[in-house]
Amino acid sequence: MSLWLALKRFQTTWVKVKLIIGILAVVVADFMVLSMLVQGWGAVITAASILILTIVALSATMLHLADRVDYDLGVYKALGATRETITLSFMIELFLTGLLGALLGLLVGVSLLVLLPALLPLKGWSLLTLAEALGFALLFSLLGIFTGAALGAYSVWKKSHRMTAEIFAHVE
Amino acid sequence: MSSNSAIRVEHVRKVYDGHGKSFPVFEDVSFEVKKGEFLAVVGPTGCGKTTLINLVAGLDRPQAGNIYVDGVNITKLPEDVVSKLRRRKLGVVFQVSNLIPSLTVYENLELPLVFLGMSRDERRRRVEEVLESFWISNYVHRKVATLSVGENRMVSYARAMISDPEILLLDEPTDFLDPLTEDMMVASFKGKILKGKTLLATTHRRKMAKLADRVINLKKKLP
Ligand SMILES: Nc1ncnc2c1ncn2[C@@H]1O[C@H](COP(=O)(O)OP(=O)(O)OP(=O)(O)O)[C@@H](O)[C@H]1O
Ligand SMILES: [Mg+2]
Numbered sequence: 001m002s003l004w005l006a007l008k009r010f011q012t013t014w015v016k017v018k019l020i021i022g023i024l025a026v027v028v029a030d031f032m033v034l035s036m037l038v039q040g041w042g043a044v045i046t047a048a049s050i051l052i053l054t055i056v057a058l059s060a061t062m063l064h065l066a067d068r069v070d071y072d073l074g075v076y077k078a079l080g081a082t083r084e085t086i087t088l089s090f091m092i093e094l095f096l097t098g099l100l101g102a103l104l105g106l107l108v109g110v111s112l113l114v115l116l117p118a119l120l121p122l123k124g125w126s127l128l129t130l131a132e133a134l135g136f137a138l139l140f141s142l143l144g145i146f147t148g149a150a151l152g153a154y155s156v157w158k159k160s161h162r163m164t165a166e167i168f169a170h171v172e
Numbered sequence: 173m174s175s176n177s178a179i180r181v182e183h184v185r186k187v188y189d190g191h192g193k194s195f196p197v198f199e200d201v202s203f204e205v206k207k208g209e210f211l212a213v214v215g216p217t218g219c220g221k222t223t224l225i226n227l228v229a230g231l232d233r234p235q236a237g238n239i240y241v242d243g244v245n246i247t248k249l250p251e252d253v254v255s256k257l258r259r260r261k262l263g264v265v266f267q268v269s270n271l272i273p274s275l276t277v278y279e280n281l282e283l284p285l286v287f288l289g290m291s292r293d294e295r296r297r298r299v300e301e302v303l304e305s306f307w308i309s310n311y312v313h314r315k316v317a318t319l320s321v322g323e324n325r326m327v328s329y330a331r332a333m334i335s336d337p338e339i340l341l342l343d344e345p346t347d348f349l350d351p352l353t354e355d356m357m358v359a360s361f362k363g364k365i366l367k368g369k370t371l372l373a374t375t376h377r378r379k380m381a382k383l384a385d386r387v388i389n390l391k392k393k394l395p
Contacts, residue, residue, distance in 0.1 A: 001286045008279060075270050078231060079284045079331075080259025082252040163251070165232035168270070 002085050005076070006092035020101040022061040026144075027105025030054050031137035032112065051140050058144030059151050062094050066152035073160055074167040083160045091153035098145030106137060175243065178339050178370035179205040179228055184237030186223055197223050201237075203388055207338075210361065210371040212381045215390030221374035222267055224390070225343045228372065229264050230254035241339065259287050263332030267343035267374075269324045273317035277308060277327050280316055284335050298334055306330040307356070321348045329357065340366070342373035346380060358383060 033050055069090065076086050113130065159167070182202050188195040197220040205211045213221050226232040228239055230246045239247050242261055246254050258264075271280045278299060285295045303309045306326050311319065319327065325348050332340060346354040358379055360366060373380065381387050 001289060004286050008275060071270075072272060075272055075283075076287075077255065078229075078258075078264065078266075078270065079287055080255045081287045082255055084252075085287065163232050165226040168268075 001081075002088035003092060005085070005089035006096065009072070009089075009093050010096055019061060019065050019097055020104065023058060023098055023101025023141075023145075024105040024108060026054060026057045026061070027102045027137060027141045028109045028112070030140055031106060031109030031133060034133040034136050034140075047136070051143070054140045054144040055147050058098065058141065059148040062098060062145070062148030062152050063155060065094060065097070066090060066155045069156060070159065070167055071171045073156065074164050074171065077160065077164040077167070083157065086160050087153050087157045090156040091149050094149040094152045095145060098141075098148055102138070102141040102145060105141070106134060109137065110134065176206050177204050177240065178207045178209070178242060179372060180238075180240040181224075181228065182238045182240075184227065184234045184239060186220070186227065186232075186234050198390070201390075205370055205372055207370055208368055209386065210373070210384045212384035212387045213372065213374045213390060214376070214381055214387055215374075216392050219390040219392040221390060222343055225264070225267075225341050225372070225374060229262055229341055230258055259284060259335065261338050263335065263337040263340045265325075265328050265332045265340070265342045265345045267347070269321075269328055271316045271324060271327060271331070274315065276315055277312045277319070280327060281331055281334050284331065288335055298336075302330045302334050305333075305360070307353075322350065322353060325349060326353070326357075337369070339370045340372070342371065344374055344376065346375070346377055354379065 030050055030053075033046065073086060110130070181204070184201045185199055186197045188197065201224070203211070213224060215221055223232070227234055228241065230239075230241070230251075234247060237247070238245050241257065244257060246257065249257075272283070275283075281299045281302065282295050285298055290298070299312075303312055306329060308323070308326050308330060311323060316324065316327065325345070329342075329345060332342075346357055349357060354377075361371065361380075361383055371384075373384070375381055
């Protein structure tokens, strides 16, 4: 039932477009920088910063979605859903959204990279091959998405602790 | 307590807190609704009718007193246990609509059945049954956001009935309905749709109060 809920919201919620674009942008940037890493200690530091930035940026974007759920949360509770069902459904939704954004981001990133060498003289500088950069970008984004979904789900879990009448009393 | 009791409210006290002040709604309310009975609650605006419905539905907790639903004391149970009881036994029509606007009428009606763990086919069968009884077949695939207020109310009523609950809690159910539709809804209270069900309804309307087996009058608490 959590999956059913998550998929329904996935198809209908508007915020998601914004969210997917946000994630897409983060992942593209991620991938571009990774694929242009230059040899040396700088590369390690750059990669580490990108990892942290990815996790922070993706989590913040995804938490934004989990912030706007009070009304639906109240309805689910009023209709007899348990906290587990509700939280799990939001976790699935966030994860799916994140995954879609990241995959689109990588797609855009690769397309750009195929076009870019024609314009800029960066080719041959990079430490990583295209496949390696892709692998790292994917890994970093997945970590970010997992963290984002977990934090989002935690915030929903906490919210769902309030009594239903109180949740409705505080919906803007 | 007799096993004949569907709802029993004993010495319930409810106080809202906000900004360091407290707003008492009632100090000591007690009443009982027998199985199959229709009890109407009337009283002026702000006297606590909606609060009472929320308490009986287990959507809010009293500061003192006990509330039994079908013999179970819901004030002493963890919330998730009350949720499970609610989805099996209670249907609620809220005074302020709380359908999900981005879903279709059909999906909104399906929602309580999803929480009951019903298969897609069972859900379709139930929804189709209810559609006929509530005159909403015309707009079943429309988004709820596009419905008129009265249509919205009829869908809320249908949603409350979808899992065939033993007990219905109705908060001003005929608000926003034209006199004809109101008559149809009121007729359904006595007709076969609600046969054998226990009804607790708040109302400002004479027509409905007249139909009830019993009426209780909530007084407004003066500050
Ligand atoms: N969350 C809340 N915080 C503080 N006060 C509240 C809250 N909810 C309701 N009240 C107050 O409690 C009283 C009872 O409210 P309630 O909604 O139960 O009235 P009602 O009888 O349903 O009124 P109406 O007939 O207008 O629907 C009102 O004075 C209201 O302002
Ligand atoms: Mg009210």
